Amino acid sequence: MGRLVDGEWTTQWYEPDEDGRFVRPQTHFRGRVSRDGSTPFAPSDGRYHLYVSWACPWAHRTLIMRALQGLERAIDISVVDHYMGEDGWRFDPSVPGATKDAILGSRYLREVYVAADAHYTGRVTVPVLWDRETGTVVNNESRELARMLDHEFVALAEHPIDLAPADTCAEIEATIDAIYEPINNGVYKAGFASSQAAYEEAVGELFAALDHWEQVLGRQRWLVGDRPSEADIFLFTTLIRFDLVYHTHFKCNRRRIVDYPNSWGFVRELYQAPGVAQTCNFEHIRKHYYRSHPKVNPSRIVAVGPQLELDSAHGREAVGGLGLAELIASGK
Ligand SMILES: N[C@@H](CCC(=O)N[C@@H](CS)C(=O)NCC(=O)O)C(=O)O
Known part of the structure; x- marks a missing residue:
């Protein structure tokens, strides 16, 4: 487990507060896919890619939303290995259920973050929504990604439903x-x-x-x-x-x-x-x-x-x- 500091990998466990409490860090990439043209990220078939882990409850939110809407064909995924060690999340297609990095062919998820921002400082987490067109990370906050998959991809969804009317x-x-x-x-x-x-x-x-x-x-x-x-x-x-x-x-x-x-x-x-x-x-x-x-x-x-x-x-x-x-x- 570790984090990137100015694009360089450092290994370190979570820092607790002075009373020993776990403190979850803030998420960095907060772009938004929008169907009304208000952001640079328009919904489009095959444009976006999700990096996920089957293990992670936050990534699981996006996987469920993608399945319930029928967005599997429009938004493809890369799945990290379940083991997260000193080097963070990694890709190892020899592990059943895991895949290679279908976009960059990288060995570690941190390479995806550095590709989006060479000076990135922060944790390297899943889920991540990647934009093929601009070659960057749109967003890595599951709550916001779930809402985008719920509302912004309606035209591409095979059976759209509204889970936040x-x-x-x-x-x-x-x-x-x-x-x-x-x-x-x-x-x-x-x-x-x-x-x-x-x-x-x-x-x-x-x-x-x-x-x-x-x-x-x-x-x-x-x-x-x-x-x-x-x-x-x-x-x-x-x-x-x-x-x-x-x-x-x-x-x-x-x-x-x-x-x-x-x-x-x-x-x-x-x-x-x-x-x-x-x-x-x-x-x-x-x-x-x-x-x-x-x-x-x-x-x-x-x-x-x-x-x-x-x-x-x-x-x-x-x-x-x-x-x-x-x-x-x-x-x-
Ligand atoms: N705020 C993020 C949290 C995501 C998150 O913490 N994911 C975990 C996996 S369950 C992770 O990738 N942790 C790696 C790390 O913290 O180094 C979200 O909800 O999307």
Whole structure:
């Protein structure tokens, strides 16, 4: 694990704050693809390329959005190896599920960042959206990329759906904010804490939030009412990894997601929606986390379990509202 400083690679673990808390760095590339011509990046078939990891929950947001919209043909992908070592993310097509860098043929993802900005300073993260036309990175912030894939590529999507409709968009944004610190980032704050107090603070907030959303999902089908939204995808990418890695590797072990009946049904409904299971690579998830954080797991031994029963009936119809598969079929 490391970072680029003025285009040069340095190896260094995350710097905690003075109380041992994990602090997630800001993202650098914040360009936007827009269909109204307001930015230099117009949506166009085959112009953009996504760099992803099957292991990463942030990249997974973009992979799910790409699948739900039917953008696989319009936006191709390169997939890094699951192992992230001293040199950061790397390409190794001999690893099942991983690919070469289809754009630059590079060995390490950091080369893509340096190609976009020779003086780049910051972490080298996935996901990354690359523009073939200008030869640069458009954006590397998953929340913004998910919104672009949701709204800006409608003309290229094989079955476009709107996962942030105007009338509920403010509530969707507020819900994405509400789950980010305690849940999406919370598992990392627990796992990367370097003091007992910071760990306990993160785990406390995490399970308070999981308990809260479990109640909500008992009353309504989705986080924002009766229709699926971006917020659901963002919760899903953390929950699908929870029992596999966060519970044991990041010590988030007060409960498992299978112990939350509503949340577990919610996970299964999303998993079973067309195209989503193909974005879930449990080998990459397991191997990445257990092997890539030597401070957390110095032996790099990969835990064997658990077996998840993701294909059993989710039963979420009982809560009412619109199913994700139904939304895709309706094309709205
Ligand atoms: N804010 C970014 C965070 C992405 C991120 O942290 N990705 C992780 C993988 S799960 C990564 O690439 N980490 C490499 C590093 O921090 O060196 C986003 O949401 O897109």
